[in-house]
Amino acid sequence: MNTAYPARITQCRELAGLSKTELASQLNVSVAAVSQWENGSKNPTPDNLVALSRHLRVPMPLLLTPVPTELSSRGPITFRARSSAKTAMLRRQAESLAELDAEAFLWMEKWVSLPNPSLPEILFKDPEESANECRRFWGLGNRPIAKLGELFESRGIRLCSAAFGDVRFDAFSCIVSGRPFVFLGNEKQDRARSRFDAAHELGHLIMHQHFSQDELEAKKEETEKQANAFSSAFLMPRETFSCDIIDTSLDGFKRIKPKWGVSIQAMVRRAKDLGLLSEETYQRHCISMGQQGWRRAKGEPLDDMVPTTNRSLVRKILNLLSNGDKIKPWEIPSELPLPDQVLESVFETNFKTLLPVELDNVIVRGVFSDPKDARPGHN
Amino acid sequence: MKTPFFLTAVSQDWDEHNLSVAQETLIEANNATVLRTDKIKDPLYDTPNHPNIRGYMRWVMVQKHFELAAQNKLKGISPVWITLGGVSVLELHGDHTIVTPCHLLKENGVPNETTYRRDLRIQNEVCPLLFPELNEGSHDSSDNRLRILLVHGGKDGVFAYLRAYTDPDDNSVYRNLSDNLMLMPTMLPSIDYEPVDEPEVGLNDAGQQKESGENQA
Numbered sequence: 001m002n003t004a005y006p007a008r009i010t011q012c013r014e015l016a017g018l019s020k021t022e023l024a025s026q027l028n029v030s031v032a033a034v035s036q037w038e039n040g041s042k043n044p045t046p047d048n049l050v051a052l053s054r055h056l057r058v059p060m061p062l063l064l065t066p067v068p069t070e071l072s073s074r075g076p077i078t079f080r081a082r083s084s085a086k087t088a089m090l091r092r093q094a095e096s097l098a099e100l101d102a103e104a105f106l107w108m109e110k111w112v113s114l115p116n117p118s119l120p121e122i123l124f125k126d127p128e129e130s131a132n133e134c135r136r137f138w139g140l141g142n143r144p145i146a147k148l149g150e151l152f153e154s155r156g157i158r159l160c161s162a163a164f165g166d167v168r169f170d171a172f173s174c175i176v177s178g179r180p181f182v183f184l185g186n187e188k189q190d191r192a193r194s195r196f197d198a199a200h201e202l203g204h205l206i207m208h209q210h211f212s213q214d215e216l217e218a219k220k221e222e223t224e225k226q227a228n229a230f231s232s233a234f235l236m237p238r239e240t241f242s243c244d245i246i247d248t249s250l251d252g253f254k255r256i257k258p259k260w261g262v263s264i265q266a267m268v269r270r271a272k273d274l275g276l277l278s279e280e281t282y283q284r285h286c287i288s289m290g291q292q293g294w295r296r297a298k299g300e301p302l303d304d305m306v307p308t309t310n311r312s313l314v315r316k317i318l319n320l321l322s323n324g325d326k327i328k329p330w331e332i333p334s335e336l337p338l339p340d341q342v343l344e345s346v347f348e349t350n351f352k353t354l355l356p357v358e359l360d361n362v363i364v365r366g367v368f369s370d371p372k373d374a375r376p377g378h379n
Numbered sequence: 380m381k382t383p384f385f386l387t388a389v390s391q392d393w394d395e396h397n398l399s400v401a402q403e404t405l406i407e408a409n410n411a412t413v414l415r416t417d418k419i420k421d422p423l424y425d426t427p428n429h430p431n432i433r434g435y436m437r438w439v440m441v442q443k444h445f446e447l448a449a450q451n452k453l454k455g456i457s458p459v460w461i462t463l464g465g466v467s468v469l470e471l472h473g474d475h476t477i478v479t480p481c482h483l484l485k486e487n488g489v490p491n492e493t494t495y496r497r498d499l500r501i502q503n504e505v506c507p508l509l510f511p512e513l514n515e516g517s518h519d520s521s522d523n524r525l526r527i528l529l530v531h532g533g534k535d536g537v538f539a540y541l542r543a544y545t546d547p548d549d550n551s552v553y554r555n556l557s558d559n560l561m562l563m564p565t566m567l568p569s570i571d572y573e574p575v576d577e578p579e580v581g582l583n584d585a586g587q588q589k590e591s592g593e594n595q596a
Contacts, residue, residue, distance in 0.1 A: 154576055154578040
C-alpha cells in the first residue's frame, strides 16, 4: 500500500497556510490524527490521503514522494511580509514554497545545465562597502542596472514568484543546498519597488547567510536596515548617482526615475543619505510625496517606464526543452507532480497553454487537485 | 489643428531619441563642468571670478559633449565646427535643421547678441520652413535649413528648449519648438546601463542517461 511521507504532509499543510487544527477540522479528523501522520507514528488511510490531496490542493503523487535529501540543507529565510499579523504562519508558508521551488529547480538540473551560483563572500562589512564589493565581484561598473533579473539569474540566483493564491509576500530569500533563491511578490503592482526588493534580498543573501534563523529574527530590525542600505547602494552607486542629482526638486527626481529604475522615494532617501539633500528638504519632499498619494496604492508616476525584473532563465529552459526530444514542456506537470501554485511560482506559465492543439483533447493534465482528474497510475 | 510643417521637419531631425540624448548630453556636460571647476578640489579656482571660469568651461564642455554625442549617439545629426575669428562654434547639422547650443541664465532670458546669432535670425526670417507663404518661389538659397538655438541653463541646468529666433532686429523674439527637455523622462535604455548577459543554459546528457536506465529496467 502507498504511504504518505510525514515531512510531505507537514510541508503541504504549511504551504496551504493551515494549522494542524484547521486541517483536522477540514478533514473531519482529530488534531491528534494529523499530528500522528506528521510525526510518522501513524499512516493516513487511503480515504484520508484523497482528502489530504483535495484539501491541501496538491497532487497525490507528491504526498507519496519523499523530500529529496539534497534539499535538507537550507539557510535562514529572510522574510518581509506586508502584514505582521500572521508572520509565523507566513514564514512557514514561505519556507515550504522555497523547498518546493528548489525541488523544481533540482528536477530541471537533470535536464539542463544552469548557471552556477556566484555570490561574493562578504562578512562583517557595512552595506555600502558590501554593495560596491558585489558590483566589483560581478564585473560591474557604477552605471544603472536595467536587466536586474537577468543579472541575478546569470549569477546563479534562482528568481521565483512569491505571489500565489490569496497570499502575497513582498519578497524573501534563502539558500537551499548552495543554491540562492530570491522570491518576488509584487512585480505587477510596482516595478521600482520590486527591483528594490530584489536588491534588498541580494543584500540578505550576501550579508546575512552566516546567521541562524533565530539570530536573524533577533536582529530583524538591524538586518532589514542593512539590506535596505545595501539595496540603495547597489542600485544607486554613490559616484554616478550623485552626478545625476542636479535638480533636487521632486520633478528632478522624477526625471531620473526611469534611468535608475528605483522609486522617487528611494532616490530622495539615498540623496539625503549621501548628503545631497538637507534634512529640511528631505522632510518637505516626504510630506509632498505623501500629499500626492505616491506612498499609497495609487503609487508613484512613471512606474511603467522602470525596467521590469524580467526572468529569462525559465523561458530559456522551456524553449530548450521544446526544441529537444527528451521531454516536452507540457509533460512537466506529470513528471514533476508539484502543486499548481509552485509550478506557477517557478515557471510563470500555465502549462495547459503549452499543450499542442492536436493533443489538447487527448492528454489529461497530470497536475490535479481533485481525484476525479487523476490520470491512471498516479494514485 | 494641422501641425505646422516646420515642427514636422524639426521632429524628423530631433525625434524622441535625439531629444533624450540632448538631455543626457546636457546633464553630462554640466557634471563635467562642475567636476573640472571644483574650487574645493582645486583651491586655485577659488577666486571672485569663479562663475566666469565655470561659465566658460560650461561653454567648452557643452560643445565637446555634443560633438561626441553627434558622433556616437545622435541619429542623423553631424557635428560641424564653424570658425568665427578667434573662436569656433559647434553646429549640429540635420537634414532640416541646424542647432547651436546657447546658455541662458533664465528660462526667458535673451541670448547675448553676436554677429553669428544675428545671421541666424536673418536666415530664419526667410526660411521657407517657417514662412512658406512669404517665400514661395522667391528664396533660392541652397541651404534652407531652420536655424535653431538649443537654449539651456538656469540654476543647476533645469531647462533646455529648442527655439527658433526669427527677428533680425530683436533677439528676444522666438518660437518654442519643444517642451522643456530637462523635464522629459530619461529614456535611453541602451545608452548608459551596465551590460548584462542573459543566463546561459544548455541541455545536458542526464536525460539520455535517465532514458537508457529506464530502458534497461
